[in-house]
Amino acid sequence: MARHVAKARRAGSSPRASHLTDTILESPMPDKKALIIGAGPAGLSAAIELAKQNIDSILIERSPFAGGHGIYFACKAAESCVKCGACMVEEKIRDAEKNPRITIISGARIKTISHLAPFAVTLQTDGKKRSLSGDALILATGFKPFDPENKPYGYKRFKNVVTHLELEQIIRETGMARRPSDGKPPDRVAFIQCVGSRDSSLGHAWCSKVCCGSALRMAALIKSKRPETQITFFYIDVQNFGKDFVSFYEKIKNEIRMIRSIPGDIFEISGQGLSMSWFDKETDAPVEQIVDMAVLSVGMTPRRPEFLADLLVSDPTEKQSGNGFISESETARLADRGIFVAGAAQGPMSIEDSISDGGFSAFNAAAYIKKQAQKNGPKKTG
Amino acid sequence: MGNKAVEKQNNILNQSTRNSDPAEGKALIIGGGEYAATLAQAFLKENIRPVILAPPEHPARAGARTAFDFAETIFGEALFCHGGAGRFTISIDSAGKKKSLCASVVILAKETRRLPLFESHGIKENPRAISLSAAVSDSGRLADAENIVFMVGLKQESDPVIFEEIADICLDLLPPSDDLPPPKKKIYIFAGNLKVAENHLESLYRQTRRQGAVYFKFTKNPPKISQGADGRVLFQGVDESTRLPFVISPDMTVVDEMIVPSPDFKALSRRMGLEMDENGFIQGDNVHRFSVRTNRKGIFAAGPARKIQGADGDARDAALALSHSRRVIQRMASDSKNRENDGPTAEINPGSCVFCLTCLRSCPHGAVELAPNPTIIKEACEGCGACRSLCPGNAISMTGLDEGAADSKIKETRLNPPDHLPVIASFCCARSGAAALESALAAGQPLPRGLALITLPCAAAISVESIYSAFKNGADGVLILSCHDGNCHSGKGHALARERADYAADFFKKIKMDPKRIKTASLASNMAGAGLKILTDFEQFLMTAGRFSNQKKQ
Numbered sequence: 012m013a014r015h016v017a018k019a020r021r022a023g024s025s026p027r028a029s030h031l032t033d034t035i036l037e038s039p040m041p042d043k044k045a046l047i048i049g050a051g052p053a054g055l056s057a058a059i060e061l062a063k064q065n066i067d068s069i070l071i072e073r074s075p076f077a078g079g080h081g082i083y084f085a086c087k088a089a090e091s092c093v094k095c096g097a098c099m100v101e102e103k104i105r106d107a108e109k110n111p112r113i114t115i116i117s118g119a120r121i122k123t124i125s126h127l128a129p130f131a132v133t134l135q136t137d138g139k140k141r142s143l144s145g146d147a148l149i150l151a152t153g154f155k156p157f158d159p160e161n162k163p164y165g166y167k168r169f170k171n172v173v174t175h176l177e178l179e180q181i182i183r184e185t186g187m188a189r190r191p192s193d194g195k196p197p198d199r200v201a202f203i204q205c206v207g208s209r210d211s212s213l214g215h216a217w218c219s220k221v222c223c224g225s226a227l228r229m230a231a232l233i234k235s236k237r238p239e240t241q242i243t244f245f246y247i248d249v250q251n252f253g254k255d256f257v258s259f260y261e262k263i264k265n266e267i268r269m270i271r272s273i274p275g276d277i278f279e280i281s282g283q284g285l286s287m288s289w290f291d292k293e294t295d296a297p298v299e300q301i302v303d304m305a306v307l308s309v310g311m312t313p314r315r316p317e318f319l320a321d322l323l324v325s326d327p328t329e330k331q332s333g334n335g336f337i338s339e340s341e342t343a344r345l346a347d348r349g350i351f352v353a354g355a356a357q358g359p360m361s362i363e364d365s366i367s368d369g370g371f372s373a374f375n376a377a378a379y380i381k382k383q384a385q386k387n388g389p390k391k392t393g
Numbered sequence: 394m395g396n397k398a399v400e401k402q403n404n405i406l407n408q409s410t411r412n413s414d415p416a417e418g419k420a421l422i423i424g425g426g427e428y429a430a431t432l433a434q435a436f437l438k439e440n441i442r443p444v445i446l447a448p449p450e451h452p453a454r455a456g457a458r459t460a461f462d463f464a465e466t467i468f469g470e471a472l473f474c475h476g477g478a479g480r481f482t483i484s485i486d487s488a489g490k491k492k493s494l495c496a497s498v499v500i501l502a503k504e505t506r507r508l509p510l511f512e513s514h515g516i517k518e519n520p521r522a523i524s525l526s527a528a529v530s531d532s533g534r535l536a537d538a539e540n541i542v543f544m545v546g547l548k549q550e551s552d553p554v555i556f557e558e559i560a561d562i563c564l565d566l567l568p569p570s571d572d573l574p575p576p577k578k579k580i581y582i583f584a585g586n587l588k589v590a591e592n593h594l595e596s597l598y599r600q601t602r603r604q605g606a607v608y609f610k611f612t613k614n615p616p617k618i619s620q621g622a623d624g625r626v627l628f629q630g631v632d633e634s635t636r637l638p639f640v641i642s643p644d645m646t647v648v649d650e651m652i653v654p655s656p657d658f659k660a661l662s663r664r665m666g667l668e669m670d671e672n673g674f675i676q677g678d679n680v681h682r683f684s685v686r687t688n689r690k691g692i693f694a695a696g697p698a699r700k701i702q703g704a705d706g707d708a709r710d711a712a713l714a715l716s717h718s719r720r721v722i723q724r725m726a727s728d729s730k731n732r733e734n735d736g737p738t739a740e741i742n743p744g745s746c747v748f749c750l751t752c753l754r755s756c757p758h759g760a761v762e763l764a765p766n767p768t769i770i771k772e773a774c775e776g777c778g779a780c781r782s783l784c785p786g787n788a789i790s791m792t793g794l795d796e797g798a799a800d801s802k803i804k805e806t807r808l809n810p811p812d813h814l815p816v817i818a819s820f821c822c823a824r825s826g827a828a829a830l831e832s833a834l835a836a837g838q839p840l841p842r843g844l845a846l847i848t849l850p851c852a853a854a855i856s857v858e859s860i861y862s863a864f865k866n867g868a869d870g871v872l873i874l875s876c877h878d879g880n881c882h883s884g885k886g887h888a889l890a891r892e893r894a895d896y897a898a899d900f901f902k903k904i905k906m907d908p909k910r911i912k913t914a915s916l917a918s919n920m921a922g923a924g925l926k927i928l929t930d931f932e933q934f935l936m937t938a939g940r941f942s943n944q945k946k947q
Contacts, residue, residue, distance in 0.1 A: 063720060086917030092680070092880035098825070099680050101919045105828065186923045209595055216596040218589040250590035254670045254678040254700060257550055271612045292633045293613070334596070358592040364706070367684035371709040374716045
């Protein structure tokens with residue numbers, strides 16, 4: 012079986028679901044509690060799932076509100092829903108906020124964290140120190156968007172060069188793509204994919220999975236609101252997204268200009284716009300194009316807050332795959348200690364996958380908590 | 394795929410110990426493959442009794458040993474499925490005999506199939522041109538070939554699952570180190586869009602290149618394909634990156650495959666009243682079905698039954714299906730008060746019911762049964778109110794929904810705002826319109842003072858009568874804010890609301906009233922700004938249109 016040999020060659024084929032153990036059907040879990048770090052889609056879903064299993068949880072969020080990056084995403088429905096999942100983040104927040112078993116502490120900085128269960132965490136909010144304890148720990152620390160400032164696209168120098176996350180936010184706030192320079196809808200837009208993903212010069216040997224979907228869905232939205240907008244899409248390979256990918260892609264690729272090449276750089280020509288050039292494979296010649304707005308689809312990169320370094324004990328005998336996300340083997344080792352990893356901390360993940368992965372980590376954490384409770388002797392009475 | 398999922402799940406199960414508490418409830422698992430077996434094992438370990446419904450042509454029926462000897466297995470096809478979460482009755486055709494089975498939950502777990510794309514490439518299968526599945530199951534067939542071409546995504550969009558298999562075979566065939574003398578073996582991969590959107594796949598792709606695999610990517614002009622008398626495939630084309638023409642006639646050609654859902658889902662979807670997506674998987678393409686839910690409570694679609702995904706996704710689905718099932722069974726075991734208290738549910742008043750069966754036909758969640766009168770199954774009802782607004786005899790009410798609340802709210806608003814402001818009766822779906830307006834309010838953005846916000850569980854609950862009634866009670870305009878088409882939790886709330894608004898607007902036209910006073914719009918919960926704009930635009934329009942009661946007098 013070729014696949015198994017090859018699979019074994021790669022590190023980390025150990026199962027993530029290491030605690031899918033027996034649970035008692037009727038098992039309220041009094042005073043059992045999980046700590047969840049990160050209140051994005053994965054952390055929120057984990058908390059909601061735990062609550063359904065009668066386990067309390069505290070979500071520790073570093074930003075002032077829950078929702079993670081997803082909270083900035085726009086609804087990209089034109090005539091109908093495109094299933095981007097942005098609205099589900101909102102729904103998860105609402106569900107978590109009204110659930111008595113869930114507490115959200117936002118604006119929190121983690122100071123210390125213990126390595127073994129029960130977990131003791133100290134954190135700082137509004138200058139105040141707080142101590143928390145939990146029977147299991149879920150790491151839903153998410154990702155960091157790639158910062159394109161050092162790429163030759165003039166990000167931060169030219170106002171109308173934005174990241175796709177910023178465009179999500181613009182659409183969310185104003186219902187339409189607008190140039191930051193004057194707030195007007197652009198007539199010509201370029202999307203540049205794989206900025207900080209699939210990039211060997213950065214050592215980023217991963218695809219960020221979701222940016223093709225985000226960019227093409229926004230392109231379709233712009234096209235439906237202002238059909239006269241000229242859109243160019245620069246890409247390496249278009250990745251699948253959503254259950255209706257085939258029909259969606261078939262339609263959008265005929266409405267916009269698809270260029271299978273990534274422009275080398277962007278510069279501003281005053282009074283005209285942003286100029287970019289690439290090598291056209293069909294005509295065997297360089298081509299230049301001027302647009303009003305350039306959107307950089309920035310990749311997901313690992314986010315490694317300081318406390319993570321303390322928690323993750325890397326095995327020196329193991330060859331590190333080294334992309335910086337929490338690897339499968341690390342995840343398996345952590346699970347033995349009652350620490351479960353959820354969502355994009357393990358690698359790029361869509362909202363949909365983060366939601367199910369959050370539920371999955373909660374499932375494992377609950378099984379761990381129940382197993383520990385059984386192990387630690389007599390059931391509590393009263 | 395299946396194998397990996399089983400492997401994973403076995404590892405998981407080995408770590409667990411048996412629990413002695415017997416569980417009530419049974420889970421019917423529909424599927425005859427490894428994934429169904431994996432699920433059944435996981436359920437067994439949780440003391441939920443699995444019953445497997447395998448297809449009638451399953452090898453086990455002829456006495457062959459299978460992966461699910463351990464569980465009760467029925468060979469046959471589901472004919473229909475009555476009841477709701479916690480108490481389903483499934484009728485089964487088993488070798489011409491009708492059987493009936495009770496189960497607390499139903500899990501759809503039928504495997505996907507592989508369709509090799511020989512025909513669409515004009516290639517005939519032969520010892521020199523084999524399918525990807527054949528190459529995966531017997532890579533020895535590729536061992537002696539000096540030149541191999543893998544085709545992927547040239548005619549149809551492919552999938553990361555397919556590319557992972559190709560990359561794995563490549564790494565198996567090519568020597569791992571560059572110190573060795575360059576390999577004699579040449580592997581070419583002819584690709585359309587290369588699908589690398591899975592963890593590790595991009596680095597796997599790079600590794601195949603380091604070990605000598607050569608990629609040709611095609612965008613608009615795929616290579617010309619012909620086949621010689623000896624079965625060898627001949628590729629002629631132009632390499633996009635060098636613009637140089639090439640001719641390759643490899644010893645072996647591996648033709649890629651399409652992954653398609655079980656063809657049985659078409660019949661199952663009809664018989665069991667389950668939504669399908671455009672590819673034929675048995676789960677509607679709807680964000681409210683994330684991750685393993687279907688449009689019927691207590692019926693789940695897991696792993697290969699709902700979409701194409703890798704082993705991680707399949708294992709995740711198994712755990713989630715198990716977790717949801719456990720909860721359904723727990724709820725049944727707990728006292729009945731607890732069971733039904735999940736928000737509003739519909740109720741049919743037998744005195745007014747005329748047996749027209751509109752409710753039975755229109756319920757998106759399969760929650761109406763004939764027992765023998767039309768009856769709402771509490772455990773299946775999602776409280777959308779589609780039946781209530783469609784019922785011609787007004788025989789359906791909703792528990793937990795105050796029928797008079799909308800009218801009194803509109804009356805109250807009519808009395809309160811300064812006279813020059815129009816009264817807008819806005820019927821909002823709780824999930825979208827109401828949520829968006831509430832978050833606008835929470836963000837400190839003022840809503841029109843003449844707004845009577847009426848929150849409904851779903852836009853499907855809006856009836857034509859409630860629109861008329863709004864005007865009767867003093868509204869100057871009716872604004873219906875529903876979810877976007879395709880985003881409705883109950884599938885068709887948006888469409889139903891629109892139909893009714895159109896109907897009412899048509900009537901307005903006939904009686905010479907301005908039909909623009911009835912407006913529908915769709916909205917997402919995270920678009921507070923857009924919601925506010927729709928509302929203020931409508932307010933503006935009503936200001937110029939004037940009071941509804943004045944128009945009536947004309």
